[in-house]
Amino acid sequence: MSNSKRIYLSSPHMCGLEEQFIREAFNSNWIAPLGPNVDAFEKEITELVGVKAAVALSSGTAAIHMALKYLGIRRGDVVFCSSLTFAASCNPIIYEGATPVFIDSEPESWNMSPKALLKAFIDCKKEGKLPKAVIVVNLYGQSADVDGLREICEIFKVPIIEDAAESLGATYKGICSGTLGRFGIYSFNGNKIITTSGGGMLVSNDEDAIDKIRFWATQARDEARHYQHSELGYNYRISNVLAGIGRGQLIVLKERICQKKKIFNDYQKAFNDIEEIEMIPICGYGDPNYWLSAITVKEESNVKPIDIILALDKENIESRPIWKPMHIQPYYQKYRFYSHNDGEASIAEDIFNRGVCLPSDTKMTDEEINKVISIIKQLFN
Ligand SMILES: Cc1ncc(COP(=O)(O)O)c(C=O)c1O
Structure with missing residues:
Protein backbone atom coordinates (compact mmCIF):
# COMPACT_ATOMS: atom_id res chain seq x y z
CA MET A 1 0.00 0.00 0.00
CA VAL A 252 -22.21 25.51 -1.05
CA LEU A 253 -24.43 22.93 -2.77
CA LYS A 254 -24.17 24.68 -6.16
CA GLU A 255 -20.40 24.91 -5.81
CA ARG A 256 -20.21 21.21 -4.96
CA ILE A 257 -22.25 20.33 -8.05
CA CYS A 258 -19.83 22.35 -10.22
CA GLN A 259 -16.88 20.56 -8.62
CA LYS A 260 -18.48 17.13 -9.14
CA LYS A 261 -19.25 18.03 -12.76
CA LYS A 262 -15.66 19.05 -13.36
CA ILE A 263 -14.45 15.71 -12.00
CA PHE A 264 -16.87 13.91 -14.34
CA ASN A 265 -15.75 16.01 -17.32
CA ASP A 266 -12.09 15.38 -16.54
CA TYR A 267 -12.68 11.62 -16.54
CA GLN A 268 -14.80 11.80 -19.67
CA LYS A 269 -12.16 13.74 -21.56
CA ALA A 270 -9.35 11.49 -20.37
CA PHE A 271 -11.12 8.24 -21.26
CA ASN A 272 -12.50 9.48 -24.55
CA ASP A 273 -9.79 7.68 -26.48
CA ILE A 274 -10.10 4.40 -24.54
CA GLU A 275 -12.61 2.46 -26.54
CA GLU A 276 -13.25 -0.06 -23.74
CA ILE A 277 -14.40 2.54 -21.18
CA GLU A 278 -17.83 4.14 -21.19
CA MET A 279 -18.96 6.84 -18.77
CA ILE A 280 -22.32 6.53 -17.04
CA PRO A 281 -24.74 7.87 -19.69
CA ILE A 282 -25.86 11.45 -19.06
CA CYS A 283 -29.38 11.97 -20.34
CA GLY A 284 -30.36 15.20 -22.02
CA TYR A 285 -33.57 15.63 -20.02
CA GLY A 286 -31.95 17.26 -17.01
CA ASP A 287 -28.85 18.24 -15.10
CA PRO A 288 -27.41 15.63 -12.76
CA ASN A 289 -25.52 16.62 -9.63
CA TYR A 290 -22.72 14.22 -10.71
CA TRP A 291 -22.52 12.76 -7.20
CA LEU A 292 -20.42 9.78 -8.31
CA SER A 293 -18.61 9.42 -11.62
CA ALA A 294 -19.19 5.84 -12.70
CA ILE A 295 -17.83 3.96 -15.68
CA THR A 296 -18.44 0.61 -17.33
CA VAL A 297 -15.80 -1.48 -19.02
CA LYS A 298 -16.79 -3.28 -22.20
CA GLU A 299 -17.34 -7.02 -21.85
CA GLU A 300 -14.56 -7.93 -24.29
CA SER A 301 -11.90 -5.89 -22.45
CA ASN A 302 -9.08 -7.78 -20.76
CA VAL A 303 -9.20 -5.22 -17.96
CA LYS A 304 -11.97 -6.01 -15.50
CA PRO A 305 -13.55 -3.63 -12.96
CA ILE A 306 -11.78 -5.42 -10.14
CA ASP A 307 -8.40 -4.70 -11.80
CA ILE A 308 -9.22 -0.98 -11.69
CA ILE A 309 -10.36 -1.16 -8.05
CA LEU A 310 -7.22 -3.06 -7.00
CA ALA A 311 -4.82 -0.85 -8.98
CA LEU A 312 -6.32 2.26 -7.33
CA ASP A 313 -6.37 0.62 -3.91
CA LYS A 314 -2.67 -0.11 -4.20
CA GLU A 315 -2.12 3.65 -4.49
CA ASN A 316 -4.39 4.35 -1.51
CA ILE A 317 -7.28 5.49 -3.70
CA GLU A 318 -10.84 4.50 -2.92
CA SER A 319 -13.19 3.29 -5.65
CA ARG A 320 -16.19 1.03 -5.46
CA PRO A 321 -18.22 -1.47 -7.45
CA ILE A 322 -21.62 -0.34 -8.68
CA TRP A 323 -24.45 -1.14 -6.22
CA LYS A 324 -25.10 -4.88 -6.31
CA PRO A 325 -28.72 -5.13 -7.52
CA MET A 326 -31.26 -5.99 -4.84
CA HIS A 327 -32.75 -8.94 -6.74
CA ILE A 328 -29.44 -10.83 -6.49
CA GLN A 329 -28.73 -9.92 -2.85
CA PRO A 330 -28.83 -12.96 -0.54
CA TYR A 331 -31.51 -11.30 1.61
CA TYR A 332 -33.70 -10.15 -1.27
CA GLN A 333 -33.25 -12.78 -3.99
CA LYS A 334 -36.43 -14.59 -2.98
CA TYR A 335 -38.53 -11.64 -4.13
CA ARG A 336 -39.83 -11.11 -7.64
CA PHE A 337 -37.88 -9.20 -10.25
CA TYR A 338 -38.91 -7.79 -13.62
CA SER A 339 -36.21 -7.35 -16.22
CA HIS A 340 -35.98 -4.81 -19.03
CA ASN A 341 -35.30 -7.43 -21.72
CA ASP A 342 -37.23 -10.69 -21.85
CA GLY A 343 -35.15 -13.79 -21.30
CA GLU A 344 -31.82 -11.99 -21.09
CA ALA A 345 -29.53 -11.05 -18.21
CA SER A 346 -30.83 -7.97 -16.49
CA ILE A 347 -29.49 -4.51 -17.31
CA ALA A 348 -28.86 -3.92 -13.59
CA GLU A 349 -26.67 -7.03 -13.32
CA ASP A 350 -24.79 -6.12 -16.47
CA ILE A 351 -24.01 -2.63 -15.11
CA PHE A 352 -23.00 -4.17 -11.77
CA ASN A 353 -20.71 -6.69 -13.48
CA ARG A 354 -18.98 -4.14 -15.67
CA GLY A 355 -19.07 -0.97 -13.58
CA VAL A 356 -16.88 0.98 -11.18
CA CYS A 357 -17.54 4.17 -9.21
CA LEU A 358 -14.45 6.34 -9.47
CA PRO A 359 -13.19 8.77 -6.83
CA SER A 360 -15.52 11.76 -6.97
CA ASP A 361 -14.37 13.62 -3.90
CA THR A 362 -14.77 17.38 -4.28
CA LYS A 363 -11.60 17.93 -2.25
CA MET A 364 -9.46 16.21 -4.91
CA THR A 365 -6.82 18.43 -6.48
CA ASP A 366 -6.20 18.41 -10.26
CA GLU A 367 -3.03 16.51 -9.53
CA GLU A 368 -4.97 13.83 -7.67
CA ILE A 369 -7.58 13.53 -10.44
CA ASN A 370 -4.74 13.14 -12.94
CA LYS A 371 -3.17 10.48 -10.77
CA VAL A 372 -6.41 8.44 -10.79
CA ILE A 373 -6.67 8.90 -14.56
CA SER A 374 -3.10 7.85 -15.23
CA ILE A 375 -3.39 4.69 -13.07
CA ILE A 376 -6.48 3.67 -15.03
CA LYS A 377 -4.97 4.57 -18.40
CA GLN A 378 -1.90 2.47 -17.68
CA LEU A 379 -4.13 -0.59 -17.22
CA PHE A 380 -5.55 -0.15 -20.72
CA ASN A 381 -2.23 0.48 -22.47
C1 LIG B 1 -30.23 5.46 -3.08
C2 LIG B 1 -30.19 5.61 -1.59
N1 LIG B 1 -31.33 5.49 -0.91
C3 LIG B 1 -31.35 5.65 0.42
C4 LIG B 1 -30.21 5.93 1.14
C5 LIG B 1 -30.33 6.03 2.62
O1 LIG B 1 -29.96 7.23 3.15
P1 LIG B 1 -29.40 7.29 4.67
O2 LIG B 1 -28.03 6.72 4.67
O3 LIG B 1 -29.43 8.74 4.97
O4 LIG B 1 -30.34 6.51 5.51
C6 LIG B 1 -28.99 6.06 0.45
C7 LIG B 1 -27.70 6.40 1.08
O5 LIG B 1 -27.25 6.15 2.08
C8 LIG B 1 -28.98 5.88 -0.95
O6 LIG B 1 -27.84 5.97 -1.63
Whole structure:
Protein backbone atom coordinates (compact mmCIF):
# COMPACT_ATOMS: atom_id res chain seq x y z
CA MET A 1 0.00 0.00 0.00
CA SER A 2 1.27 3.46 -0.91
CA ASN A 3 2.05 6.01 1.81
CA SER A 4 0.45 8.87 -0.07
CA LYS A 5 -2.59 10.72 1.26
CA ARG A 6 -5.77 8.71 0.72
CA ILE A 7 -8.06 9.79 -2.09
CA TYR A 8 -11.69 9.13 -1.23
CA LEU A 9 -14.73 8.18 -3.25
CA SER A 10 -16.83 10.97 -1.73
CA SER A 11 -16.02 12.25 1.73
CA PRO A 12 -17.53 15.10 3.78
CA HIS A 13 -16.46 18.51 2.49
CA MET A 14 -17.09 21.24 5.04
CA CYS A 15 -17.00 24.88 3.93
CA GLY A 16 -16.52 26.49 7.36
CA LEU A 17 -19.92 28.23 7.40
CA GLU A 18 -21.38 25.22 9.22
CA GLU A 19 -19.62 26.28 12.42
CA GLN A 20 -21.57 29.51 12.69
CA PHE A 21 -24.87 27.57 12.80
CA ILE A 22 -23.48 25.03 15.25
CA ARG A 23 -22.21 27.85 17.47
CA GLU A 24 -25.67 29.40 17.48
CA ALA A 25 -27.11 26.07 18.59
CA PHE A 26 -24.57 25.88 21.41
CA ASN A 27 -25.00 29.51 22.46
CA SER A 28 -28.76 29.15 22.64
CA ASN A 29 -28.48 25.64 24.16
CA TRP A 30 -30.71 24.21 21.44
CA ILE A 31 -28.99 20.81 21.69
CA ALA A 32 -32.15 18.91 20.90
CA PRO A 33 -33.89 16.95 18.15
CA LEU A 34 -35.74 20.12 17.20
CA GLY A 35 -34.98 23.83 17.24
CA PRO A 36 -34.39 26.84 14.99
CA ASN A 37 -31.77 25.18 12.77
CA VAL A 38 -34.13 22.25 12.10
CA ASP A 39 -36.97 24.62 11.17
CA ALA A 40 -34.72 26.79 9.03
CA PHE A 41 -33.10 23.78 7.32
CA GLU A 42 -36.54 22.50 6.34
CA LYS A 43 -37.57 25.92 5.03
CA GLU A 44 -34.35 26.35 3.06
CA ILE A 45 -34.81 22.95 1.41
CA THR A 46 -38.41 23.72 0.43
CA GLU A 47 -37.26 26.99 -1.15
CA LEU A 48 -34.33 25.36 -2.90
CA VAL A 49 -36.25 22.51 -4.52
CA GLY A 50 -39.61 24.26 -4.90
CA VAL A 51 -41.88 22.15 -2.76
CA LYS A 52 -44.49 23.08 -0.17
CA ALA A 53 -43.32 21.13 2.87
CA ALA A 54 -40.37 19.25 4.31
CA VAL A 55 -39.55 17.41 7.50
CA ALA A 56 -35.92 16.91 8.53
CA LEU A 57 -35.22 13.40 9.82
CA SER A 58 -32.39 11.32 11.21
CA SER A 59 -31.72 9.60 7.86
CA GLY A 60 -32.89 9.10 4.31
CA THR A 61 -33.93 5.59 5.33
CA ALA A 62 -36.23 7.02 8.00
CA ALA A 63 -37.70 9.33 5.34
CA ILE A 64 -38.56 6.37 3.08
CA HIS A 65 -40.00 4.52 6.06
CA MET A 66 -42.26 7.43 6.99
CA ALA A 67 -43.45 7.88 3.37
CA LEU A 68 -44.39 4.20 3.20
CA LYS A 69 -46.16 4.37 6.54
CA TYR A 70 -48.13 7.43 5.42
CA LEU A 71 -49.20 5.64 2.25
CA GLY A 72 -50.66 2.91 4.44
CA ILE A 73 -48.22 0.15 3.51
CA ARG A 74 -48.62 -2.80 5.83
CA ARG A 75 -48.19 -6.56 6.08
CA GLY A 76 -49.06 -8.33 2.85
CA ASP A 77 -48.87 -5.22 0.64
CA VAL A 78 -46.63 -5.04 -2.40
CA VAL A 79 -44.21 -2.19 -3.14
CA PHE A 80 -42.21 -1.85 -6.36
CA CYS A 81 -38.62 -0.60 -6.08
CA SER A 82 -35.65 -0.07 -8.39
CA SER A 83 -33.29 -3.03 -8.14
CA LEU A 84 -30.07 -1.16 -8.89
CA THR A 85 -29.72 0.76 -5.64
CA PHE A 86 -28.48 0.72 -2.07
CA ALA A 87 -30.41 -1.56 0.30
CA ALA A 88 -31.79 1.43 2.23
CA SER A 89 -34.17 2.10 -0.68
CA CYS A 90 -36.08 -1.12 0.02
CA ASN A 91 -35.33 -2.05 3.65
CA PRO A 92 -38.24 0.07 4.94
CA ILE A 93 -40.62 -2.04 2.82
CA ILE A 94 -39.61 -4.97 5.02
CA TYR A 95 -39.86 -2.85 8.20
CA GLU A 96 -43.58 -2.53 7.46
CA GLY A 97 -43.96 -6.24 6.70
CA ALA A 98 -44.69 -5.62 3.01
CA THR A 99 -43.27 -7.44 -0.03
CA PRO A 100 -40.83 -5.76 -2.42
CA VAL A 101 -40.91 -6.43 -6.15
CA PHE A 102 -37.77 -5.31 -7.91
CA ILE A 103 -37.71 -3.47 -11.23
CA ASP A 104 -34.76 -3.50 -13.63
CA SER A 105 -32.88 -0.50 -14.99
CA GLU A 106 -33.07 0.85 -18.52
CA PRO A 107 -29.71 1.13 -20.30
CA GLU A 108 -30.25 4.80 -21.20
CA SER A 109 -30.23 6.21 -17.66
CA TRP A 110 -29.39 3.18 -15.47
CA ASN A 111 -32.57 4.10 -13.59
CA MET A 112 -35.95 2.32 -13.47
CA SER A 113 -37.05 0.83 -16.78
CA PRO A 114 -40.60 1.82 -17.82
CA LYS A 115 -40.76 -1.40 -19.85
CA ALA A 116 -40.02 -3.56 -16.81
CA LEU A 117 -42.33 -1.44 -14.65
CA LEU A 118 -45.23 -1.97 -17.03
CA LYS A 119 -44.66 -5.74 -17.09
CA ALA A 120 -44.73 -5.81 -13.29
CA PHE A 121 -47.95 -3.76 -13.19
CA ILE A 122 -49.67 -5.96 -15.76
CA ASP A 123 -48.81 -9.13 -13.82
CA CYS A 124 -49.89 -7.66 -10.49
CA LYS A 125 -53.12 -6.41 -12.01
CA LYS A 126 -53.86 -9.90 -13.35
CA GLU A 127 -53.21 -11.32 -9.89
CA GLY A 128 -55.53 -8.72 -8.36
CA LYS A 129 -52.83 -7.20 -6.18
CA LEU A 130 -51.51 -3.86 -7.33
CA PRO A 131 -48.57 -2.32 -5.45
CA LYS A 132 -49.32 0.42 -2.93
CA ALA A 133 -46.27 2.49 -3.95
CA VAL A 134 -43.38 2.62 -6.40
CA ILE A 135 -39.96 3.67 -5.09
CA VAL A 136 -38.04 5.24 -7.98
CA VAL A 137 -34.33 5.73 -7.31
CA ASN A 138 -32.19 8.43 -8.94
CA LEU A 139 -28.85 6.73 -9.23
CA TYR A 140 -25.50 8.44 -8.66
CA GLY A 141 -27.03 11.91 -8.94
CA GLN A 142 -29.05 11.58 -12.14
CA SER A 143 -32.84 11.69 -12.20
CA ALA A 144 -34.75 8.76 -13.58
CA ASP A 145 -36.68 9.51 -16.78
CA VAL A 146 -39.72 10.17 -14.65
CA ASP A 147 -42.37 11.09 -17.25
CA GLY A 148 -42.66 7.57 -18.66
CA LEU A 149 -42.69 6.02 -15.20
CA ARG A 150 -45.24 8.50 -13.91
CA GLU A 151 -47.54 7.89 -16.85
CA ILE A 152 -47.64 4.17 -16.03
CA CYS A 153 -48.12 4.79 -12.30
CA GLU A 154 -50.96 7.19 -13.04
CA ILE A 155 -52.78 4.59 -15.15
CA PHE A 156 -52.73 2.24 -12.14
CA LYS A 157 -53.22 5.11 -9.64
CA VAL A 158 -50.17 4.20 -7.60
CA PRO A 159 -48.05 6.92 -5.93
CA ILE A 160 -44.33 7.39 -6.51
CA ILE A 161 -41.81 7.85 -3.73
CA GLU A 162 -38.78 9.44 -5.32
CA ASP A 163 -35.58 8.24 -3.68
CA ALA A 164 -33.43 11.28 -4.37
CA ALA A 165 -30.94 10.38 -1.62
CA GLU A 166 -28.14 10.76 -4.16
CA SER A 167 -29.58 13.48 -6.39
CA LEU A 168 -30.16 16.64 -4.33
CA GLY A 169 -29.65 19.61 -6.64
CA ALA A 170 -30.19 17.65 -9.86
CA THR A 171 -33.05 18.54 -12.18
CA TYR A 172 -35.44 16.75 -14.52
CA LYS A 173 -36.86 18.91 -17.34
CA GLY A 174 -36.15 21.95 -15.16
CA ILE A 175 -37.85 20.52 -12.06
CA CYS A 176 -35.84 19.61 -8.98
CA SER A 177 -35.07 16.00 -8.34
CA GLY A 178 -37.03 14.75 -5.33
CA THR A 179 -40.16 16.77 -6.13
CA LEU A 180 -41.51 14.66 -8.98
CA GLY A 181 -43.45 12.08 -7.01
CA ARG A 182 -45.96 12.14 -4.15
CA PHE A 183 -43.01 12.13 -1.75
CA GLY A 184 -39.30 12.69 -2.24
CA ILE A 185 -36.43 11.89 0.08
CA TYR A 186 -32.87 13.18 0.44
CA SER A 187 -29.96 11.78 2.41
CA PHE A 188 -27.29 13.78 4.21
CA ASN A 189 -25.14 10.77 5.00
CA GLY A 190 -21.39 11.43 5.17
CA ASN A 191 -20.76 10.43 1.57
CA LYS A 192 -23.53 12.49 -0.04
CA ILE A 193 -23.14 15.72 -2.01
CA ILE A 194 -23.89 17.64 1.17
CA THR A 195 -23.85 16.07 4.58
CA THR A 196 -24.97 16.57 8.15
CA SER A 197 -22.83 13.53 9.11
CA GLY A 198 -26.11 11.63 9.13
CA GLY A 199 -29.57 12.87 8.32
CA GLY A 200 -32.36 12.98 5.80
CA MET A 201 -35.32 14.97 4.59
CA LEU A 202 -38.78 14.03 3.39
CA VAL A 203 -40.48 16.50 1.04
CA SER A 204 -43.94 16.73 -0.47
CA ASN A 205 -46.50 19.21 -1.73
CA ASP A 206 -48.94 17.56 0.65
CA GLU A 207 -48.54 19.73 3.75
CA ASP A 208 -50.95 17.68 5.84
CA ALA A 209 -48.95 14.53 5.12
CA ILE A 210 -45.71 16.20 6.19
CA ASP A 211 -47.37 17.48 9.39
CA LYS A 212 -48.59 13.99 10.22
CA ILE A 213 -45.16 12.51 9.54
CA ARG A 214 -43.51 15.18 11.70
CA PHE A 215 -45.83 14.06 14.51
CA TRP A 216 -45.00 10.35 14.10
CA ALA A 217 -41.28 11.06 13.78
CA THR A 218 -41.29 13.08 17.02
CA GLN A 219 -42.51 10.12 19.12
CA ALA A 220 -46.20 10.71 18.30
CA ARG A 221 -46.84 12.79 21.40
CA ASP A 222 -50.45 13.85 21.70
CA GLU A 223 -51.17 17.39 22.83
CA ALA A 224 -51.44 16.87 26.58
CA ARG A 225 -49.56 17.94 29.70
CA HIS A 226 -48.62 14.36 30.47
CA TYR A 227 -47.04 11.92 28.02
CA GLN A 228 -49.89 10.54 26.02
CA HIS A 229 -49.74 8.45 22.85
CA SER A 230 -52.66 7.48 20.68
CA GLU A 231 -50.41 6.28 17.85
CA LEU A 232 -47.09 4.50 17.42
CA GLY A 233 -44.21 6.97 17.39
CA TYR A 234 -40.65 7.05 16.08
CA ASN A 235 -37.55 8.86 17.25
CA TYR A 236 -36.65 9.98 13.75
CA ARG A 237 -35.89 13.73 14.00
CA ILE A 238 -32.52 15.25 13.22
CA SER A 239 -30.75 17.18 15.96
CA ASN A 240 -30.60 20.97 15.93
CA VAL A 241 -26.78 20.72 15.91
CA LEU A 242 -26.69 18.51 12.81
CA ALA A 243 -29.33 20.61 11.03
CA GLY A 244 -26.89 23.50 11.55
CA ILE A 245 -24.25 21.59 9.60
CA GLY A 246 -26.86 21.06 6.88
CA ARG A 247 -27.61 24.78 6.67
CA GLY A 248 -23.94 25.59 6.18
CA GLN A 249 -23.62 22.86 3.58
CA LEU A 250 -26.64 24.07 1.62
CA ILE A 251 -24.85 27.35 0.98
CA VAL A 252 -22.21 25.51 -1.05
CA LEU A 253 -24.43 22.93 -2.77
CA LYS A 254 -24.17 24.68 -6.16
CA GLU A 255 -20.40 24.91 -5.81
CA ARG A 256 -20.21 21.21 -4.96
CA ILE A 257 -22.25 20.33 -8.05
CA CYS A 258 -19.83 22.35 -10.22
CA GLN A 259 -16.88 20.56 -8.62
CA LYS A 260 -18.48 17.13 -9.14
CA LYS A 261 -19.25 18.03 -12.76
CA LYS A 262 -15.66 19.05 -13.36
CA ILE A 263 -14.45 15.71 -12.00
CA PHE A 264 -16.87 13.91 -14.34
CA ASN A 265 -15.75 16.01 -17.32
CA ASP A 266 -12.09 15.38 -16.54
CA TYR A 267 -12.68 11.62 -16.54
CA GLN A 268 -14.80 11.80 -19.67
CA LYS A 269 -12.16 13.74 -21.56
CA ALA A 270 -9.35 11.49 -20.37
CA PHE A 271 -11.12 8.24 -21.26
CA ASN A 272 -12.50 9.48 -24.55
CA ASP A 273 -9.79 7.68 -26.48
CA ILE A 274 -10.10 4.40 -24.54
CA GLU A 275 -12.61 2.46 -26.54
CA GLU A 276 -13.25 -0.06 -23.74
CA ILE A 277 -14.40 2.54 -21.18
CA GLU A 278 -17.83 4.14 -21.19
CA MET A 279 -18.96 6.84 -18.77
CA ILE A 280 -22.32 6.53 -17.04
CA PRO A 281 -24.74 7.87 -19.69
CA ILE A 282 -25.86 11.45 -19.06
CA CYS A 283 -29.38 11.97 -20.34
CA GLY A 284 -30.36 15.20 -22.02
CA TYR A 285 -33.57 15.63 -20.02
CA GLY A 286 -31.95 17.26 -17.01
CA ASP A 287 -28.85 18.24 -15.10
CA PRO A 288 -27.41 15.63 -12.76
CA ASN A 289 -25.52 16.62 -9.63
CA TYR A 290 -22.72 14.22 -10.71
CA TRP A 291 -22.52 12.76 -7.20
CA LEU A 292 -20.42 9.78 -8.31
CA SER A 293 -18.61 9.42 -11.62
CA ALA A 294 -19.19 5.84 -12.70
CA ILE A 295 -17.83 3.96 -15.68
CA THR A 296 -18.44 0.61 -17.33
CA VAL A 297 -15.80 -1.48 -19.02
CA LYS A 298 -16.79 -3.28 -22.20
CA GLU A 299 -17.34 -7.02 -21.85
CA GLU A 300 -14.56 -7.93 -24.29
CA SER A 301 -11.90 -5.89 -22.45
CA ASN A 302 -9.08 -7.78 -20.76
CA VAL A 303 -9.20 -5.22 -17.96
CA LYS A 304 -11.97 -6.01 -15.50
CA PRO A 305 -13.55 -3.63 -12.96
CA ILE A 306 -11.78 -5.42 -10.14
CA ASP A 307 -8.40 -4.70 -11.80
CA ILE A 308 -9.22 -0.98 -11.69
CA ILE A 309 -10.36 -1.16 -8.05
CA LEU A 310 -7.22 -3.06 -7.00
CA ALA A 311 -4.82 -0.85 -8.98
CA LEU A 312 -6.32 2.26 -7.33
CA ASP A 313 -6.37 0.62 -3.91
CA LYS A 314 -2.67 -0.11 -4.20
CA GLU A 315 -2.12 3.65 -4.49
CA ASN A 316 -4.39 4.35 -1.51
CA ILE A 317 -7.28 5.49 -3.70
CA GLU A 318 -10.84 4.50 -2.92
CA SER A 319 -13.19 3.29 -5.65
CA ARG A 320 -16.19 1.03 -5.46
CA PRO A 321 -18.22 -1.47 -7.45
CA ILE A 322 -21.62 -0.34 -8.68
CA TRP A 323 -24.45 -1.14 -6.22
CA LYS A 324 -25.10 -4.88 -6.31
CA PRO A 325 -28.72 -5.13 -7.52
CA MET A 326 -31.26 -5.99 -4.84
CA HIS A 327 -32.75 -8.94 -6.74
CA ILE A 328 -29.44 -10.83 -6.49
CA GLN A 329 -28.73 -9.92 -2.85
CA PRO A 330 -28.83 -12.96 -0.54
CA TYR A 331 -31.51 -11.30 1.61
CA TYR A 332 -33.70 -10.15 -1.27
CA GLN A 333 -33.25 -12.78 -3.99
CA LYS A 334 -36.43 -14.59 -2.98
CA TYR A 335 -38.53 -11.64 -4.13
CA ARG A 336 -39.83 -11.11 -7.64
CA PHE A 337 -37.88 -9.20 -10.25
CA TYR A 338 -38.91 -7.79 -13.62
CA SER A 339 -36.21 -7.35 -16.22
CA HIS A 340 -35.98 -4.81 -19.03
CA ASN A 341 -35.30 -7.43 -21.72
CA ASP A 342 -37.23 -10.69 -21.85
CA GLY A 343 -35.15 -13.79 -21.30
CA GLU A 344 -31.82 -11.99 -21.09
CA ALA A 345 -29.53 -11.05 -18.21
CA SER A 346 -30.83 -7.97 -16.49
CA ILE A 347 -29.49 -4.51 -17.31
CA ALA A 348 -28.86 -3.92 -13.59
CA GLU A 349 -26.67 -7.03 -13.32
CA ASP A 350 -24.79 -6.12 -16.47
CA ILE A 351 -24.01 -2.63 -15.11
CA PHE A 352 -23.00 -4.17 -11.77
CA ASN A 353 -20.71 -6.69 -13.48
CA ARG A 354 -18.98 -4.14 -15.67
CA GLY A 355 -19.07 -0.97 -13.58
CA VAL A 356 -16.88 0.98 -11.18
CA CYS A 357 -17.54 4.17 -9.21
CA LEU A 358 -14.45 6.34 -9.47
CA PRO A 359 -13.19 8.77 -6.83
CA SER A 360 -15.52 11.76 -6.97
CA ASP A 361 -14.37 13.62 -3.90
CA THR A 362 -14.77 17.38 -4.28
CA LYS A 363 -11.60 17.93 -2.25
CA MET A 364 -9.46 16.21 -4.91
CA THR A 365 -6.82 18.43 -6.48
CA ASP A 366 -6.20 18.41 -10.26
CA GLU A 367 -3.03 16.51 -9.53
CA GLU A 368 -4.97 13.83 -7.67
CA ILE A 369 -7.58 13.53 -10.44
CA ASN A 370 -4.74 13.14 -12.94
CA LYS A 371 -3.17 10.48 -10.77
CA VAL A 372 -6.41 8.44 -10.79
CA ILE A 373 -6.67 8.90 -14.56
CA SER A 374 -3.10 7.85 -15.23
CA ILE A 375 -3.39 4.69 -13.07
CA ILE A 376 -6.48 3.67 -15.03
CA LYS A 377 -4.97 4.57 -18.40
CA GLN A 378 -1.90 2.47 -17.68
CA LEU A 379 -4.13 -0.59 -17.22
CA PHE A 380 -5.55 -0.15 -20.72
CA ASN A 381 -2.23 0.48 -22.47
C1 LIG B 1 -30.23 5.46 -3.08
C2 LIG B 1 -30.19 5.61 -1.59
N1 LIG B 1 -31.33 5.49 -0.91
C3 LIG B 1 -31.35 5.65 0.42
C4 LIG B 1 -30.21 5.93 1.14
C5 LIG B 1 -30.33 6.03 2.62
O1 LIG B 1 -29.96 7.23 3.15
P1 LIG B 1 -29.40 7.29 4.67
O2 LIG B 1 -28.03 6.72 4.67
O3 LIG B 1 -29.43 8.74 4.97
O4 LIG B 1 -30.34 6.51 5.51
C6 LIG B 1 -28.99 6.06 0.45
C7 LIG B 1 -27.70 6.40 1.08
O5 LIG B 1 -27.25 6.15 2.08
C8 LIG B 1 -28.98 5.88 -0.95
O6 LIG B 1 -27.84 5.97 -1.63
